[in-house]
Structure formats: C-alpha cells, structure tokens
Amino acid sequence: MSYASLEETFYRLAQLEHANAILGWDQQVMMPAKGNEARGKALAELAVMRAEILQAPQLADSFAAAGQALSNLEPWQQANFHEMKTTWQRASALPTELIEQEAMTLNECEHAWRTLRAENDWQSFEPMLQKVFDITRTKAQALYEKLGAENGYDNPYDALLDTFDPGSRMRTIDPVFRELKSELPGLLQQVLEKQNTATPALMQSQPISAEQQKPLAKALMAVLGYDFNGGRLDEAAHPFSGGVPDDSRITTRYDEANVINGLMAVIHETGHASYEMNLPKEWRYKPVGNSMGMTVHESQSLFFEMQLGHSQAFVEALVPMLEQHLSPQPVFAADNILKLVNKVEPGLIRVYADEVTYPLHVILRYELERDLILGNAKVSDIPERWNAAMQGYLGLNTEGDYKNGPMQDVHWPSGAIGYFPSYTLGAMTAAQLFAAMNKAIPDVQQQIAALNFQPVFNWLSENIWQKGRSLSYHQLLTEATGESLNSQFFLNHIRSRYLG
Amino acid sequence: MSYASLEETFYRLAQLEHANAILGWDQQVMMPAKGNEARGKALAELAVMRAEILQAPQLADSFAAAGQALSNLEPWQQANFHEMKTTWQRASALPTELIEQEAMTLNECEHAWRTLRAENDWQSFEPMLQKVFDITRTKAQALYEKLGAENGYDNPYDALLDTFDPGSRMRTIDPVFRELKSELPGLLQQVLEKQNTATPALMQSQPISAEQQKPLAKALMAVLGYDFNGGRLDEAAHPFSGGVPDDSRITTRYDEANVINGLMAVIHETGHASYEMNLPKEWRYKPVGNSMGMTVHESQSLFFEMQLGHSQAFVEALVPMLEQHLSPQPVFAADNILKLVNKVEPGLIRVYADEVTYPLHVILRYELERDLILGNAKVSDIPERWNAAMQGYLGLNTEGDYKNGPMQDVHWPSGAIGYFPSYTLGAMTAAQLFAAMNKAIPDVQQQIAALNFQPVFNWLSENIWQKGRSLSYHQLLTEATGESLNSQFFLNHIRSRYLG
Incomplete structure (x- = not known):
C-alpha cells in the first residue's frame, strides 16, 4: 500500500x-x-x-x-x-528557517532590482545580491551534503543545476561549453564578414496593428498543431507559456513595427505548449507524466522556433499565410524574412541575442555563477569579470553600464542560480534532435515546405512528448538520437545556416 | 492562544x-x-x-x-x-459518506438536467430529482438535529435556509411572503390595465455590436464607482460576479438587439461587486470581513439595478451617456427607456420576469420546496402544484410544459434548495434600504440625477458594506432602516413606480 x-x-x-x-x-x-x-x-x-x-x-x-x-x-x-x-x-532537505530566510532575501532583492536596474545603481544592488549568493551557497551546500551521494553531485553547484534540470551536472556541461567557447567566437567573425557583404534586410514600412496580427498568429498556431480547445492565446508583457497539460496557454507581445518578431515568439511558445499538451494522458497527475527539466522544455521551443521557424523551407511556406492575412509587401519576401530572423549582431542584451551569440551570453553567466557558488569569485568581482568576458567573447565594452550588463537579468536577484545553462543546452539539444529527425524521416524537408508537420509531431511525440519524465535526460537523448549531448550538431547547424 | x-x-x-x-x-x-x-x-x-x-x-x-x-x-x-x-x-455535522453521496447525486442530476430539460422529459427527470430531495431531506434533518437548538431552527428547512442566508427562518419569511401573495396579484392586474392603455415602447431598430456596447458599459461602471484597478469586465454566457474583494470581477452578455438589457445586467453585477470591493479592509481573510448571505448580496445588486437603475432620475441622466457612445435614436429617449425596463408582463420564466411578477415566481418555488423538505408534498406532485400556482398567481397554464415549468431552473437539480427566497427577500431589503437612504439624504434624488452617486455610496458603505459580517441580518437591517423587514416598502415601491 x-x-x-x-x-x-x-x-x-x-x-x-x-x-x-x-x-x-x-x-x-x-x-x-x-x-x-x-x-x-x-x-x-x-x-x-x-x-x-x-x-x-x-x-x-x-x-x-x-x-x-x-x-x-x-x-x-x-x-x-x-x-x-x-x-x-x-x-x-532544508531547514524551515533557511527557506523562510531565502524567501525574504529574494523578495527584497528582486523588488529592489526593479528600481535599481533602471537607475544603473550597482553600488546599492551589490550588497543585496551578495545576500542572495550567500544564502544560495548555504542552500547548495546543504543540498550537496544531504543529497549529493545518492544523486551523484560532484559539488554544491550541481545541486542547483539539478533543481532546474534533473541530471544536469558541471562535468557534462563543462566540456560542451568549452567546445562552443572555442568555436563560436571564430564562427561569429566569419558570419559577420559574410553578412556585411550582403544587402541589408528591408524593414516593415508601416505599423501593423495587434488586431491584424492576432488572426495570423492563431492560424499559424493551428498549422503548428496547437489545439485551441485545450489552450488560449493572450497578450502579456513577456511571452510565456503556462497552465496545465489539458489547458496549455501561451501569451505573446505584438510588435507593430515588426510582425515577424511577434510571430517567432508565438512559434517559440507553441513549442513549449505542444510539449505540455502531448504529455502522456495515462500518467496525468503523476510526476512521471510531467515534462522534463528546463533543457528539454527549451529544446522543444527552440526546435519549433529556431530549427523549424527560421528555416528556409518553413519561411517559404509562411509567405502565403502572411499574404493571406496582411496586405502583400516587399518585406514579406522569403529571402528578406530569412535575413531578418537570421541577422547576427553582437549586443549587450541576452534576450535580444541571435542564436550565434546567445550561447556566449549564457557561458559568461554560467562561468560566473558557478565560480561564485564554489567560492572562486566574489560578488564584487562581477562587473569586472562581466566586462572582460563581453570584451573577449563579443568585443563589447560594458564598463559602468550595469543596467545592460550584470543587472540586466531577473534570474540572479530572484534566486534562479543554476538556470542559465539550460537555455544553451536546450539549443544544442534542439539541433541534435532536428538532425536525428531529418535522418529518420528522409522527406521531412518537403513535408515542412508543404506545412505538413504531422511527421514532425509524430517523431517528437514518440521520442520526447510521450516519454514524460520516465527517462533521464541522458537516456531520452540517447534513445532519440543515438548518442549523448554532442556540441557538433549545434555547431554544424550554425555553420550550415550562416556560412553554408 | x-x-x-x-x-x-x-x-x-x-x-x-x-x-x-x-x-x-x-x-x-x-x-x-x-x-x-x-x-x-x-x-x-x-x-x-x-x-x-x-x-x-x-x-x-x-x-x-x-x-x-x-x-x-x-x-x-x-x-x-x-x-x-x-x-x-x-x-x-454531516458524515463523510453523506457528503460524498450528495456530491454524486447532485452531479448526476444536474448533468442529466441539461439534456432532459431541452427534451421536456419530466418522466426521466423525476426519479433523479426525487433522489436529490431525498438526500437533501436527510441532510436537513441531520443539520436540524445537530445545530437546531443552538441556532434556533424550528424545522429542517430552516437549516437549509440558514446555509445560503444566515439568520433566515421560515417564521420570518412566511408572514412577509403572505403579504406579497395577498397584494401582488391585485396590483399586477392594475399595472397591466394601466400599461395596456399606454402607447407601447419603441424597440431598437438596428443591432448594436458588442464592441460598441463595451466602452459604454465600462463608462457606466466607472460612474457607478467601480474601480477597474480592482476588477474586470468580461463576457460570459450568464452575467455573474466573482473573484475576491480586492479583485472583484463581473461578466455580462451583450444583447445586440437590446442595449438596455445588457446595461441593466452590468448595473446589477456592479452592485454585487461594489459590495465586495468595499468590504472592510481591516478584516480581510477573516470570516467577519466577508459579505453577508444571499439576501443582503441580492439587495445590493437590486439596489443598483432596480432602485437606482430603473428610476426616472437615473434613466434621464443615462441618456447623454448613451448618446455619447452610440448614435442618438428615438429608442434612447428617457420615457421610452423607462417603458422598456419597467414593462410588466406575466411570463413562464423566472429569470426574464419583471419586478412585479418576480416575487410570485419565487413564492411558488418557496412553498413547493418547503413542503417537499417538510414531507408535506411529493416530487411527483410538483407539475400539478406548479401549474396550479402559475394559474392562480399569474393566470398562466404550464400543463405538460416542464421545460418552461418546473424544469427551468438549475437550483433544484444542483441541490440549491433553500436558495430561492433570497431573491425576493433581497428585492424587499433593497426597497427598504432605498427608502431609508432617501429619508437620510433629502437631496439624494437631485444627486442621482446629476450622476453623483457619492452620497449613495457613502450611505451604503456606512450602513452595509463596511459592516462585513459583524452583525446579524436583522441587526444590520434594523440599524440601517430603523425596523426589521417590512413588506410595505417593497409594495409601496411597486405602487409608486407602476401606479403612481
């Protein structure tokens, strides 16, 4: 019993x-x-x-x-x-007082961050962030001591990674991130040189209202298999997906100056929602029936957005939909849309980054938070290390610009330390899954070009969605793709899309 | 402690x-x-x-x-x-098995009712309704035995009344309903004779879309003191109010053929929401800070809708708002709106009834459910008694028309037995409160005519809203109006509005 x-x-x-x-x-x-x-x-x-x-x-x-x-x-x-x-x-594993103290510390820091970020006030922010890292180190240490042996944590930071992403460990992240770090800056230079010689993309000449964009967004979601009897599309300040598997809702923000932006956010969130909607029904209300951690979730949204949505086959098929819902204009030519969505440009802000520079933003944060938790860096080192990494990875100076530097993300002030790696692990996983699917379904590119995604959904359903949480991340990936996480799939995807 | x-x-x-x-x-x-x-x-x-x-x-x-x-x-x-x-x-007070059995019985009956009502199938419905009344009698008996002495229940039906409306008892309802029953049928004949000699109201000549009605509804809510920072207006199949005091939401249904209909529903729900929004802040999350039972809640919505919304002063002030939001048309003349909203006509359906005939629909249901719970009637008697009462009170034949007769309401199939009286007790309470307010604020009619409701809100706030649940219904009403429930206020209101 x-x-x-x-x-x-x-x-x-x-x-x-x-x-x-x-x-x-x-x-x-x-x-x-x-x-x-x-x-x-x-x-x-x-x-x-x-x-x-x-x-x-x-x-x-x-x-x-x-x-x-x-x-x-x-x-x-x-x-x-x-x-x-x-x-x-x-x-x-954690004493009640620690949980309460953590909740208060995070509440104070996140609340202050909203004002201090706008004011670029690192001096006032630093002591509060110090408290967050102090208590998170205490928490990580306690989790490491109590759960480390059984779960194979090599260090306290592993205990944090495991919270957001079961099975994620420093020893598996370090080698793949090292490969990205050594390859991406060089690739980035080549991509920039190539893009600089091309004619720039046309921009939308007139605003397109949210009212006009909404039916298009809904039609696109329907094409992508989204079931409106089991979810909704609404507007919110930041696009997100939420709800429960049988009622899996997404939001977007309509950009009147750039329809394509809003559509790509919709495709991204539809990827998250499709995963939730297609979790195994027979395991409802049981932990084994839940979605996996953040890496696999992000792999699904990026599979939809980056692997499918930014691809030539998809964009070509999208054009008639755009022209059906909006008045035809030169900006909607397939080549132009591809230029728009695949524009690469080093920038200060992670959330606006393209898929070539995004991993470097993540690696910067990963290295910093890892060293902070393991006692190899201090909070007061952050601005200097941030600037050094931005200079080294992207050639950008962030000195004195805390607002667009180490104060830009909500993650640290809200205690989400150990979360950042999953964005890039998700992007790598998406590339590896997409490659495996292309191998398994030889004519899948023609199917995508015909907006027939059923073979794609069947493959994802069988290999990811219907597995729930019954396998470890490593098992899931190996059964789906034949090998564990391999950075070459992501790097090949970048080479082929941007230098091919 | x-x-x-x-x-x-x-x-x-x-x-x-x-x-x-x-x-x-x-x-x-x-x-x-x-x-x-x-x-x-x-x-x-x-x-x-x-x-x-x-x-x-x-x-x-x-x-x-x-x-x-x-x-x-x-x-x-x-x-x-x-x-x-x-x-x-x-x-x-109730054994777990009884609660579970009740939940199953109600679920089955309400679910079946949705189909059987449409099919006018009393034969199939009767045995399920029998089960509902059987289990409700058992429940009422148990509550009466356990809580009767302490709460002053004279009989098991009192235990049901008390659930929806604390303090409500047969001994207080019987005399006031008896007065309505003896007066209203005669008044109704006089009102019908008077209205039959008048020219009929103009109807709206063209549909007005929900999109056009919505800003008007919101403007009206704002005039009625509704705070959109603490609530929302949405659409739903049936208008209702919901949420919590600090987030008190209402819904309406826009009738394209009759703008006034939808507006009056909005006014009604705004009355419910205003009560919730203005409950005492210092007693939040405590039972004493909640709203009173259904009678007082309905008194607030009917105060807004019937006492204010259907009054000449209010309707005259409403006309410029209508003309500002919609194109002017003859149907929006104040006299015509008053004719529309105060049209009296005996009909089969309670929810469409005017305020003169509504109490007779309620009294019919009260007498029937009371006798059923006390063992003085059987479920199989319902159709015959329904028809006899509709003939006697309103001169209408319902023989064989179960759908528009005893199967029209969701209350009985869903177990809300003891609920009906509160609609009419609420209407009577609203009339008594309105009379007291008019006495307390001599120039209130001029204020209403100027759409300045602040004195009205102040009076309601002081006498009802800010009291929460700190007084009994009897105390609340006596402190606000100087006496306990007196049917003459409602009857005088009817005489003055319809025969004055």
Whole structure:
C-alpha cells in the first residue's frame, strides 16, 4: 500500500500545482493591479501547504516501504517513485528557517532590482545580491551534503543545476561549453564578414496593428498543431507559456513595427505548449507524466522556433499565410524574412541575442555563477569579470553600464542560480534532435515546405512528448538520437545556416 | 492562544477560497473546453482539503477554549468567532459518506438536467430529482438535529435556509411572503390595465455590436464607482460576479438587439461587486470581513439595478451617456427607456420576469420546496402544484410544459434548495434600504440625477458594506432602516413606480 499512498499524496500535490499554475497565469495576464497583494498571499499559502504535505513525518516510512518493494512495480512506476522521492528529499532537505530566510532575501532583492536596474545603481544592488549568493551557497551546500551521494553531485553547484534540470551536472556541461567557447567566437567573425557583404534586410514600412496580427498568429498556431480547445492565446508583457497539460496557454507581445518578431515568439511558445499538451494522458497527475527539466522544455521551443521557424523551407511556406492575412509587401519576401530572423549582431542584451551569440551570453553567466557558488569569485568581482568576458567573447565594452550588463537579468536577484545553462543546452539539444529527425524521416524537408508537420509531431511525440519524465535526460537523448549531448550538431547547424 | 489559532486556520481557508474563486471565474470565462476535467479534479481536491481542515480533531478543543474566553475579545472578534464556529459546526455535522453521496447525486442530476430539460422529459427527470430531495431531506434533518437548538431552527428547512442566508427562518419569511401573495396579484392586474392603455415602447431598430456596447458599459461602471484597478469586465454566457474583494470581477452578455438589457445586467453585477470591493479592509481573510448571505448580496445588486437603475432620475441622466457612445435614436429617449425596463408582463420564466411578477415566481418555488423538505408534498406532485400556482398567481397554464415549468431552473437539480427566497427577500431589503437612504439624504434624488452617486455610496458603505459580517441580518437591517423587514416598502415601491 505504500506506493499507492505516495501516489495519493502526489495526486494532491498535482492539484495544488494546477491551482498554482492557473493563478500564476491569471496574475500575469488577467489580474487587475490591486489584486496583487491578495494573490501573493494565496500563492504563498498554497506553497506552505505543499511544503507541509512533503514534510509530513509519515512520508519517510512510505518511501522506505515502497523502496523495498520497488521490484514489484512496473518500470514507469519505478520512474514515478524516483520522481516522487527526489521531490520529497529536496523539500525535506532544508531547514524551515533557511527557506523562510531565502524567501525574504529574494523578495527584497528582486523588488529592489526593479528600481535599481533602471537607475544603473550597482553600488546599492551589490550588497543585496551578495545576500542572495550567500544564502544560495548555504542552500547548495546543504543540498550537496544531504543529497549529493545518492544523486551523484560532484559539488554544491550541481545541486542547483539539478533543481532546474534533473541530471544536469558541471562535468557534462563543462566540456560542451568549452567546445562552443572555442568555436563560436571564430564562427561569429566569419558570419559577420559574410553578412556585411550582403544587402541589408528591408524593414516593415508601416505599423501593423495587434488586431491584424492576432488572426495570423492563431492560424499559424493551428498549422503548428496547437489545439485551441485545450489552450488560449493572450497578450502579456513577456511571452510565456503556462497552465496545465489539458489547458496549455501561451501569451505573446505584438510588435507593430515588426510582425515577424511577434510571430517567432508565438512559434517559440507553441513549442513549449505542444510539449505540455502531448504529455502522456495515462500518467496525468503523476510526476512521471510531467515534462522534463528546463533543457528539454527549451529544446522543444527552440526546435519549433529556431530549427523549424527560421528555416528556409518553413519561411517559404509562411509567405502565403502572411499574404493571406496582411496586405502583400516587399518585406514579406522569403529571402528578406530569412535575413531578418537570421541577422547576427553582437549586443549587450541576452534576450535580444541571435542564436550565434546567445550561447556566449549564457557561458559568461554560467562561468560566473558557478565560480561564485564554489567560492572562486566574489560578488564584487562581477562587473569586472562581466566586462572582460563581453570584451573577449563579443568585443563589447560594458564598463559602468550595469543596467545592460550584470543587472540586466531577473534570474540572479530572484534566486534562479543554476538556470542559465539550460537555455544553451536546450539549443544544442534542439539541433541534435532536428538532425536525428531529418535522418529518420528522409522527406521531412518537403513535408515542412508543404506545412505538413504531422511527421514532425509524430517523431517528437514518440521520442520526447510521450516519454514524460520516465527517462533521464541522458537516456531520452540517447534513445532519440543515438548518442549523448554532442556540441557538433549545434555547431554544424550554425555553420550550415550562416556560412553554408 | 486558542482564538488566535482559529484565526490562523481560517486564514488558510480564506486562501483556499481565493484559489476556488479565481479558478471558478476562470472556468466560466477563460478556460478552454478540454481543461474542464482537470479543473474539476483540482476544485474537488481543494474542497476535500477544506473539509479536512475543518474536520481536524483539535479544532473542537480550540473552539471550546476560545468560547470560554470569549468575553476577553473585542465585539468584532466575538462576531468572527461566531462565524468561524458556524462554519466549523456545519462542516463537521454531516458524515463523510453523506457528503460524498450528495456530491454524486447532485452531479448526476444536474448533468442529466441539461439534456432532459431541452427534451421536456419530466418522466426521466423525476426519479433523479426525487433522489436529490431525498438526500437533501436527510441532510436537513441531520443539520436540524445537530445545530437546531443552538441556532434556533424550528424545522429542517430552516437549516437549509440558514446555509445560503444566515439568520433566515421560515417564521420570518412566511408572514412577509403572505403579504406579497395577498397584494401582488391585485396590483399586477392594475399595472397591466394601466400599461395596456399606454402607447407601447419603441424597440431598437438596428443591432448594436458588442464592441460598441463595451466602452459604454465600462463608462457606466466607472460612474457607478467601480474601480477597474480592482476588477474586470468580461463576457460570459450568464452575467455573474466573482473573484475576491480586492479583485472583484463581473461578466455580462451583450444583447445586440437590446442595449438596455445588457446595461441593466452590468448595473446589477456592479452592485454585487461594489459590495465586495468595499468590504472592510481591516478584516480581510477573516470570516467577519466577508459579505453577508444571499439576501443582503441580492439587495445590493437590486439596489443598483432596480432602485437606482430603473428610476426616472437615473434613466434621464443615462441618456447623454448613451448618446455619447452610440448614435442618438428615438429608442434612447428617457420615457421610452423607462417603458422598456419597467414593462410588466406575466411570463413562464423566472429569470426574464419583471419586478412585479418576480416575487410570485419565487413564492411558488418557496412553498413547493418547503413542503417537499417538510414531507408535506411529493416530487411527483410538483407539475400539478406548479401549474396550479402559475394559474392562480399569474393566470398562466404550464400543463405538460416542464421545460418552461418546473424544469427551468438549475437550483433544484444542483441541490440549491433553500436558495430561492433570497431573491425576493433581497428585492424587499433593497426597497427598504432605498427608502431609508432617501429619508437620510433629502437631496439624494437631485444627486442621482446629476450622476453623483457619492452620497449613495457613502450611505451604503456606512450602513452595509463596511459592516462585513459583524452583525446579524436583522441587526444590520434594523440599524440601517430603523425596523426589521417590512413588506410595505417593497409594495409601496411597486405602487409608486407602476401606479403612481
């Protein structure tokens, strides 16, 4: 009965997570400003209830008993047990005072960051960020000590990586990032030289209203297999995907001066939502039925946006849709759209970066946060190291520009330390999956050119979506592509798209 | 510490109620169809968690200890204690099996009703409704036995009334309904004779789109004091108000053929929302800070809609707003609008009834459900008694027309037995409050004519909104109007508006 009782406990947690997901979506998309205090209190109380459920003393017995009878269970149940146990261990590894202190520290720092960033005020920000890194180091150390042996952490930073991305470790990230670091700056120079000789892309000559863009966005989502009976498209300040598998919602922001921008955000979020919508129905409300960590999630959005959406076959097929919904204009020629979306240009801001420079923004942050957590760097070193890395990787000076330098991202002030690598691991995973799919389906490029994505979806569904969380990241990738993460797929993709 | 620990428990319940309210709103306004199963499971689990919190064994001790130290508490705390205790007693009065059986019975009957109503199939519906009344009788009997002495229930039906409307009892309803029953049919004949001699109202000649109506609806809400920083206006199949006090949302349905219809629904829901928005801030997340039962809530929506919205002063002030937002047309003349909104006509359907015939629809249902719960009628008697009452009160034959007869309302199939009286008690309360306000503010009619509602809001705020649940209905009404519920205010309102 112990395994069954664990399933009951986690069924309840799944329902709390449903409430949390919809209340969070509503907070960002629908809630009026004055509702925020009450919403914050409700979400906080749900979090406390979740923690109490996971810290109930009888869970230890249930896990022990179920663990001993593990061989009686189906493989998917064993995977489910593993997911439940990891969640429980993580929730019970930290003393309550530390969790409360962390919540207060993060709340203070993130709140201050919103003002201080605009004011470019690193001096006031530094001591608060110091507190965030101090408490995160304490947390990482505690998780490392308690869970390290069982989970194969080599160091406290691994414990943080594992939070956002189960199975992610420094020892697997370091070599692939080293390869990107040694190849990308040289590739970047070649790409810039090549693009500088081409005629520049035409820009949109007149604004196109959100009202005109919306039906096009919806039509594109439908072509991409999005089921509007199981989700919605709304507007929000930052595009995101949210909700639950059977009600998987996305948002976008319409750029009146650049329709293509908004469309690519829609394609990206549709990738996230397609993953959620197609998780295995038979494992609903069970941890094994959830999506994988951030790397696999980002691999799906980037598969849709970068591998499909920025490809020549796709863009050529997109043109008639654009012309059907908007009045034809020169900016919508396929070649011009490809120039627009694949324009490479070193810049200060990560979220605006193209796919060639993006990994260098991520590697900079990874190296810094890793060294900070492992005690090999101090918070006060950040501006200097930031500037040195931006100079070295992208040839840009950020001295004194904290706002567009180390203060640009919400991640650190909100405590998401260990998150950044997943963006680039996701991009690499997407490239590797796309290559494997092209091998498995020889005519897939013709299918894409005909906007027939069914073979693509079938392949993703079989290899990723329907697996839920039943495999480790390493197993998932190896079963889908025949090998573990290999940076050459991403580098080849860059070479072929930008230098081919 | 016992009272304080009860406050903590009820703080948690308030946060669960926040989740429930927003998830419920989302379900009706935003959720895509395929999300319904998962949403139902999440809402059910939150309900189970609420029940478990209220059935925790240690609560009995806390209530006993806090009850003994009651005299140390402030009056508002004593009222809060009373509210907490009533909620707890009600939640722990019924055996779990009965609650589960009731949930299944109601789910089955309401689900079947949606189809059977459309098919006018009373034969198939009757046995399911029989089960609903059987289990509701069992429930009412159990509540009566356990809580009757402490709460002054004279019979099991009182226990049901008290659920929707704390303090409502048969002994207070019977005499006022008797007065309405003896006066209204005669008044109705006089009103019909008078209206038949007048020229009929002009109808709108062209459809007006929802897009045109929406800004007008929002402008009207703003004039009525609605704060869009603390709420929203959306569309839904049935107008309703929902959310939480700091985020109090309403919906409406735009009738393209009749703008005035949609506006009056907006005014009605704005009344509900204004009550919630203006509940006392210092008692947030405490039961004493909640709105009163259904009668007082309906009194606020009907105060806005019927007492204000259908009045000559208000309608005359509304005309310039209509002409500003829509192109002027003869239908928008003040006299014509008054004819439209105050048209009296006996009909089969309660929700379409005017304010003269509405109470007769309610009294019919009250007498029937009361007799069914007290064992003085059988479910199989319903069609015959329905027809007899419709003949007697409104001169209408409903024989064989179950769809527009006893199958028209969702209340009985969904178990809301004891709810109907509050509609008419609310209408009577609204009339009594409006009369008291007119006495207290001599120039209020001129203020209304100038669309200056501040004196009205101040009076409602002081007398109703800011009281929360700190007084009984009887105390609230007596302090606001100088006397307990008196049907003459409503009857005088009818005489003055329709025969004056």
